[in-house]
Amino acid sequence: MQMNDSQRIEAPRQKVWEALNDPDVLKASIPGCEELVKHSDTEMEAKVKLKVGPVKATFGGKVTLNDLDPPNGYTIEGEGSGGVAGFARGGAKIRLEEDGPDATILNYEVDAKVGGKLAQLGARLIDSTSKRLAGEFFAAFAEQVAPTEPAEHATEEINAEAPEQKKGWLGGLFGGKKADPAAEEPAA
Template sequence: MQMNDSQRIEAPKHKVWEALNDPEVLKASIPGCEDLIKHSDTELEAKVRLKVGPVKATFGGKVTLNDLDPPNGYTIEGEGSGGVAGFARGAAKVHLEEDGPDATILHYEVDAKVGGKLAQLGARLIDSTAKRLAGEFFTAFGEQVAPGKPAATNEVEADTAPADASPSDSEEKKGWIKGLFTGKKKQDVAGDEGKIDEPAE
């Protein structure tokens, strides 16, 4: 899956850069993030609990920051597994652009993949989940960086995607937040490990 977009954040560029490197800000912004540990300036470890359609899973893994160009941007890469739910891996290029003295445009380009049960959910569901998670992240991130002035988002509700969404090309599909902050942890699928919820009759 590939996704690119930009968000305007009501804060100076240097403040946005500092927030992008602050594990406490990121933990509070990433949907479902239960833990985020910074081992060094370029290495982090996270545990994230997410729901994608009928699949619920707890992911954990390592994230690496590359191509650091403070305060202009970096490349963030991650790979991990959610047990039988599947795996996710990907990278995102982040670039910050000044928009006057008190605002910043955050540009991002994501290239990611998923496998296992996540890949079987279909392209439309995975894509809509990715957009929803991105919207939730930027809303929370904007509130963390500039309280009272959250970033504008375009949130998409993933659970309303058609159940018969085509699974073609699904290996290339994933939410960027999952791919960037994921790894190997136990799966919890509707209370039964390794299963997908059955639709009510």
């Protein structure tokens, strides 16, 4: 399986580089990651629980970082075993490019092989699951590196602009202001 893509992250390149080497950020970003231990600057060990189609397994594996070129990128190689579910082995080339002073383009090229029950699932399922997991990783990674403004804060600002209206979705559902019963009575 091969996959390549790029993601824009709203953070300077140095900050993205540091996050790519921070086990806490990576653990929070990797879907299903239960454990990530950094043994050295170039070696990590992970335990990840995944479901691929009907196959559900916990994978244990080792990851090695090669060709380190701070803060421009590196090559990551790894292999993991999920017992009877099978194995996965592969690598990725990660390249970081500045996109102005406050954003980074993260380019990646992945080449991976799977075996065992995973290989029996078929290339289409493996590819679609890999793309979904990559999307989940990058969404979580971007949130770790450059958190977005919480939606609650934005809602408070909107409601502060129109205090006479009912707040929240319930107010929108049932209309804005309450009618004044005295105003509806006919004049005598």
